[in-house]
Amino acid sequence: MKLTLWQRMDIVARQMTPALLTLLAVMVTMLPLRLPDFGPVAPWLALISVYYWSVHRPDLLPAAAVFAIGLFSELAAGTPLGVTTLVLLLMHTAAVSQRRFFISRSFMVVWCGFATMALAASLLVWFMNMALGGVVMSPRPLVFQFMTTVAAYPLFAWCFAQVQRLIQR
Amino acid sequence: MTRPAGSLARFATPIKAWAQRFAFLLLIGVTLVLMMAGRADIVAVERARMAVADAVAPLLDAASRPVATVANLLREGQELAALRAQNSALRAENARLHHWQVVARRLEAENAALAELLNMAPEPHTRYATGRVIADSGGPFMRSVLVNAGTGMGVRKGQAALAEEGLAGRVAEVGGGSARVLLITDINSRIPVVVESSRYRGILAGDNTEQPQLVFLPKEASVEEGERIVTSGHGGVFPPGLPVGRVAGSGEDAIRVAPFADWNRMEYLRLVDYGMPGIVMIDDAQEGRATTAIGALP
Incomplete structure (x- = not known):
């Protein structure tokens, strides 16, 4: 069966959606929302997106895409090079390796899995920032960011689930 | 015919898994190299940062405008409630600032005169x-x-x-x-x-x-x-x-x-x-x- 150009474009668009959504999450996090004291504790949306797609459709978000998105976010946001990329890559691998376990379980289990991995990711970011900067940093903003990220997971997971259903047709 | 295909799969699957693992390790390695490069303050890293920033600036600019509008609206709504009190406070402050303006003008003139008297190096523009x-x-x-x-x-x-x-x-x-x-x-x-x-x-x-x-x-x-x-x-x-x-x-x-x-x-x-x-x-x-x-x- 030969596909028309339109059909091929349609397939490519479907395949690229998870990566583009993750990229969008990075951009949204960068927007100056100017809510009082929200900036430093804004949820880490890219982490949510990488986890969700790694568990549900790892074929559409390969490690190379995660790497590219992580690198883009570091270059654009001016954060230390390599830290976000490494954490996102490890998150991706961890989620992919556990997906057989998650896929048959309820949402609560997947959420708890996310919370556990997000905690590990936050700790890793904290340690690496301290190691690279050579200074001791207060973990306070990080704790709040971890909490907002875990709290934001259900909403974004629901949105991603709608998108997933759309691209599966 | 099923046997060769099965044996092929038997060989192909571990190779595929190995290739994937290798790619992953390669990416991790590249990340670590990047971390070192970022620490070393290489000019190329800064160039790359600003190239990316320049590229996304128009997008972010466009996206941040409605966000700013909403934020301003919310703030204006809050301020509306305190309008009366704010107004009288501003009146008082304005009166005080008028006084300061007079003082500042006098000081500016005095400062210029003294600087000229002492032949002071001019402040850069x-x-x-x-x-x-x-x-x-x-x-x-x-x-x-x-x-x-x-x-x-x-x-x-x-x-x-x-x-x-x-x-x-x-x-x-x-x-x-x-x-x-x-x-x-x-x-x-x-x-x-x-x-x-x-x-x-x-x-x-x-x-x-x-x-x-x-x-x-x-x-x-x-x-x-x-x-x-x-x-x-x-x-x-x-x-x-x-x-x-x-x-x-x-x-x-x-x-x-x-x-x-x-x-x-x-x-x-x-x-x-x-x-x-x-x-x-x-x-x-x-x-x-x-x-x-x-x-x-x-």
Whole structure:
């Protein structure tokens, strides 16, 4: 069966959606929302997106895409090079390796899995920032960011689930 | 026919898994190399950062506008309730400022006359470039913003960035159409300052909290709560006398300064071109050397 150009474009668009959504999450996090004291504790949306797609459709978000998105976010946001990329890559691998376990379980289990991995990711970011900067940093903003990220997971997971259903047709 | 296919799969599957694992390890390796490169302050890294920032600046600019509109609407709604009280407060303040204006004019004239009398070196000419804040670096370990003004508007590395109320930060990286401003609260920020009334010099060191610390003050210095802190102009990059903040209190560990700049309503930043040869020149020279070094490679 030969596909028309339109059909091929349609397939490519479907395949690229998870990566583009993750990229969008990075951009949204960068927007100056100017809510009082929200900036430093804004949820880490890219982490949510990488986890969700790694568990549900790892074929559409390969490690190379995660790497590219992580690198883009570091270059654009001016954060230390390599830290976000490494954490996102490890998150991706961890989620992919556990997906057989998650896929048959309820949402609560997947959420708890996310919370556990997000905690590990936050700790890793904290340690690496301290190691690279050579200074001791207060973990306070990080704790709040971890909490907002875990709290934001259900909403974004629901949105991603709608998108997933759309691209599966 | 099923046997060869099965045996092929038996070989292919581990190879595929191995290739995937190898690709993953390769990516991890590249990440670690990047981390080293980022630490080493390589010029190429900075160029890449600003190239990406320049590329996404128009997108962020467009996206941040509706966000700013909504934020302004919300704030206006809140302010509407306090309109009456605010109005009378502003009237009182206006009367006070009129008085100050008279004083300032007199002092300015006096200052000019005295400077001429003493044959003082003239202050360099100061120019401003104004940029809209289009992105927040986000994340708990970084306090920086991206503005949509770059070298095209005369922005240079090291320039001071002013919010409405006072000093906000310093230009850390600059591209063609965007610049990254490291805020004074960032852990890497060091600003030479002076206590306005007593003229004690010190360094304002950010530590990612809302209130940066005042360090390297002389031993005999005693700082009162509420004293104004302004830039000292040492280093020749910042003009002297830019308002920075007020001493918020001296705890047992450090003297903290509450910046005048209001981080939550910072929509525009003025970048001050102070026309003094300071860090800017040194950086240009270094960059020139680095590019020639790269160019000389085979």
